[in-house]
Amino acid sequence: MFANSDAEEELRGIFLDSDMDIAGDIQEHVLIRKGDEIIGGGMLAQTDSKVFHLLVFAVKESARKHGIGRVLIEELLRQPWHYCLDSSAVLERDHKVTTVAKGQSAGFYKKIGFVPCSFADLAQPFNEQCLECPERDDCGPVAMMYAAQ
Amino acid sequence: MNKSTFIISGSGAGPGAPSFFCDCKGCVEARENQTAARTRSGAIISSANRNILFDTPPDLRAQLIREKVSIIDQVFLTHWHYDHFGGLGELEYYVKLKRKKPIPLYLPPTAVEQFRRAFPDLEEIFEVTSWKFNESYFFDKLSITPLPANHSIETAGFLVKSAENRLAYFPDTAGLPDETAQAVKNVDWLICDATFHGDNWFPHSHMSVLEAIDLGREVNARHTVLTHMSVHYSQPFTTLELAETLSGHPHVLAAYDGMQIKL
Ligand SMILES: CC(C)(COP(=O)(O)OP(=O)(O)OC[C@H]1O[C@@H](n2cnc3c(N)ncnc32)[C@H](O)[C@@H]1OP(=O)(O)O)[C@@H](O)C(=O)NCCC(=O)NCCS
Numbered sequence: 001m002f003a004n005s006d007a008e009e010e011l012r013g014i015f016l017d018s019d020m021d022i023a024g025d026i027q028e029h030v031l032i033r034k035g036d037e038i039i040g041g042g043m044l045a046q047t048d049s050k051v052f053h054l055l056v057f058a059v060k061e062s063a064r065k066h067g068i069g070r071v072l073i074e075e076l077l078r079q080p081w082h083y084c085l086d087s088s089a090v091l092e093r094d095h096k097v098t099t100v101a102k103g104q105s106a107g108f109y110k111k112i113g114f115v116p117c118s119f120a121d122l123a124q125p126f127n128e129q130c131l132e133c134p135e136r137d138d139c140g141p142v143a144m145m146y147a148a149q
Numbered sequence: 150m151n152k153s154t155f156i157i158s159g160s161g162a163g164p165g166a167p168s169f170f171c172d173c174k175g176c177v178e179a180r181e182n183q184t185a186a187r188t189r190s191g192a193i194i195s196s197a198n199r200n201i202l203f204d205t206p207p208d209l210r211a212q213l214i215r216e217k218v219s220i221i222d223q224v225f226l227t228h229w230h231y232d233h234f235g236g237l238g239e240l241e242y243y244v245k246l247k248r249k250k251p252i253p254l255y256l257p258p259t260a261v262e263q264f265r266r267a268f269p270d271l272e273e274i275f276e277v278t279s280w281k282f283n284e285s286y287f288f289d290k291l292s293i294t295p296l297p298a299n300h301s302i303e304t305a306g307f308l309v310k311s312a313e314n315r316l317a318y319f320p321d322t323a324g325l326p327d328e329t330a331q332a333v334k335n336v337d338w339l340i341c342d343a344t345f346h347g348d349n350w351f352p353h354s355h356m357s358v359l360e361a362i363d364l365g366r367e368v369n370a371r372h373t374v375l376t377h378m379s380v381h382y383s384q385p386f387t388t389l390e391l392a393e394t395l396s397g398h399p400h401v402l403a404a405y406d407g408m409q410i411k412l
Pocket residue numbers: 018055056057058059060063064065066067068069070071100101102103104105106107108111112
């Protein structure tokens with residue numbers, strides 16, 4: 001599911017529609033394809049031995065509301081190791097995944113099992129990413145955490 | 150403390166994915182995308198000073214290179230089917246050129262004679278013992294116990310216990326005999342046969358994805374890991390479709406080649 005450079009523009013298009021962008025290296029992103037079309041993607045980073053942070057995540061507008069977001073994120077949550085380049089890749093119990101839900105998306109993350117947490121619970125630099133943002137009031141970012149059992 | 154890792158070195162069914170003769174959508178994806186490929190089923194317990202193989206599939210050499218395993222201390226076979234023993238010959242040069250003494254090979258009792266017939270020239274490569282069901286073998290701080298599986302021939306799955314975890318590895322089985330199900334009750338990890346996606350063509354020797362999920366629930370496994378997966382039987386599937394099937398089952402994971410579980 002990892003992206004290669006051919007996918008960069010297509011995935012960037014999906015993210016830009018949602019006011020996001022590719023988070024660093026395209027190769028570190030995970031994609032979901034239907035036939036030849038890319039319909040969603042995201043990127044995870046490992047921030048501690050059992051903690052991962054979801055930097056970006058979006059489903060193409062035309063493909064939303066069909067359960068695709070759930071399928072992709074549940075797969076990322078089940079085994080974030082597998083979808084994280086350079087991670088230690090060892091399955092353990094009790095891993096956590098954090099993210100910052102923007103705009104309307106907090107409702108989606110709640111449905112999936114994330115619960116709101118404090119920005120202080122996020123790893124550097126994600127704990128500070130919204131502090132200086134001019135769009136903070138419009139966007140209403142919510143720090144969230146998912147704990148696997 | 151000496152930590153061990155259970156590595157799923159191969160997560161595919163008999164023909165592997167991609168299969169050279171197949172161009173279903175699962176095989177097309179596996180050809181294009183290395184992470185969707187599945188070599189034949191096998192596993193490795195790896196720690197700083199020991200590596201134990203479960204099965205020697207025909208893809209063994211590539212698996213050992215991928216997992217950077219350069220020393221092998223013991224080999225256990227689940228059963229005498231080609232997709233599980235076909236790579237035994239790969240160990241010949243390792244023993245002759247590097248290890249310089251035979252590798253202990255634990256075979257199903259009924260497979261000892263078949264081993265001798267199939268590999269008459271490997272007698273000095275292996276020190277053959279037959280494992281016994283329900284008898285435990287101890288290595289460092291781990292125990293390994295072969296338990297009966299339901300397959301077409303005499304077949305074991307292995308219960309591995311560490312100080313912290315219990316893991317059951319059953320790559321080829323159709324459900325579990327009662328006493329085995331009892332013995333693996335509440336395991337932390339049930340890694341089991343999920344050969345078929347859709348209809349199960351061989352209900353007496355393999356399971357489908359949904360049957361494997363049910364088995365995990367029956368034995369109350371903390372996590373169920375699906376392995377020995379075909380990507381084309383009975384319905385071909387892609388990674389996305391598999392993720393759709395598993396949606397809503399947060400404790401069920403599809404194995405992939407190279408998956409590592411901490412013991
Ligand atoms: C949020 C997003 C990923 C959801 O994708 P999707 O494919 O439409 O989601 P699904 O269809 O899988 O929805 C799963 C569940 O979440 C619910 N849901 C989806 N979006 C929701 C929202 N904005 N508010 C509340 N619930 C929502 C759905 O109703 C569904 O519930 P159900 O399972 O009970 O039916 C997608 O809308 C998106 O990319 N949004 C823009 C990008 C964004 O905001 N990303 C997050 C910032 S990092």
